[in-house]
Amino acid sequence: MSLLLGGAALIGCGRVEDVEKAAEKAASAPANTRLGQFSSQEIAFLDEVAETIVPATRTPGAKDAKVGAFMALMVTDCYDPGEQKTFRDGMRRVDAAATKAANVPFMQATPQQRLAVLTAFDRQAHREAYESEAEDRKRQGLAQLPPYDSIEAEEITSDAPVEPATFFRMMKELALLGYFTSEIGCTQALRYTEVPGRYDPCIDYVAGSPAWAAHA
Numbered sequence: 001m002s003l004l005l006g007g008a009a010l011i012g013c014g015r016v017e018d019v020e021k022a023a024e025k026a027a028s029a030p031a032n033t034r035l036g037q038f039s040s041q042e043i044a045f046l047d048e049v050a051e052t053i054v055p056a057t058r059t060p061g062a063k064d065a066k067v068g069a070f071m072a073l074m075v076t077d078c079y080d081p082g083e084q085k086t087f088r089d090g091m092r093r094v095d096a097a098a099t100k101a102a103n104v105p106f107m108q109a110t111p112q113q114r115l116a117v118l119t120a121f122d123r124q125a126h127r128e129a130y131e132s133e134a135e136d137r138k139r140q141g142l143a144q145l146p147p148y149d150s151i152e153a154e155e156i157t158s159d160a161p162v163e164p165a166t167f168f169r170m171m172k173e174l175a176l177l178g179y180f181t182s183e184i185g186c187t188q189a190l191r192y193t194e195v196p197g198r199y200d201p202c203i204d205y206v207a208g209s210p211a212w213a214a215h216a
């Protein structure tokens with residue numbers, strides 16, 4: 001998962017047992033129910049955020065895997081109060097950004113409009129993480145990173161300079177974690193073998209083949 005996120009560490013506890021419990025509860029939760037501190041409407045919102053990050057293609061997407069419910073449970077059970085506030089404030093910022101950019105709330109925006117909003121936050125979060133790493137290396141006297149030359153995220157807050165996008169890092173991490181530890185993610189997006197039959201040190205790669213799911 002760290003490789004998927006460019007080396008980022010998960011925010012919150014992230015213990016295996018917590019992930020398993022959240023995934024189990026999310027998979028069995030009926031529709032239109034409250035989970036943890038999140039209402040059914042908020043879970044539906046998170047489903048659409050996760051689906052924008054991991055959309056359905058040849059395999060089911062994040063919404064099919066009930067990733068929104070997983071995110072809600074992980075934030076409730078594993079994040080401290082400050083992180084929970086950051087995450088919830090971020091949900092409001094996503095909605096405000098969609099309203100400003102597309103003149104409709106995020107839930108009413110088209111998939112293309114949703115993707116544009118989340119891409120802007122993603123670029124901003126990536127830039128902040130890169131510059132933070134560069135500053136840490138400078139303080140430690142390590143080899144310096146080159147300047148960050150990617151396109152900056154546009155200013156998407158309504159009446160103030162862009163604030164840190166830490167919340168989106170949380171959302172993206174949880175969306176990926178929730179999807180790729182779900183039954184759908186493990187067995188349809190990835191190749192899953194519960195008990196490998198033997199050790200194969202070298203296997204021919206066929207272009208387009210999915211990666212192997214981690215052992216349960």
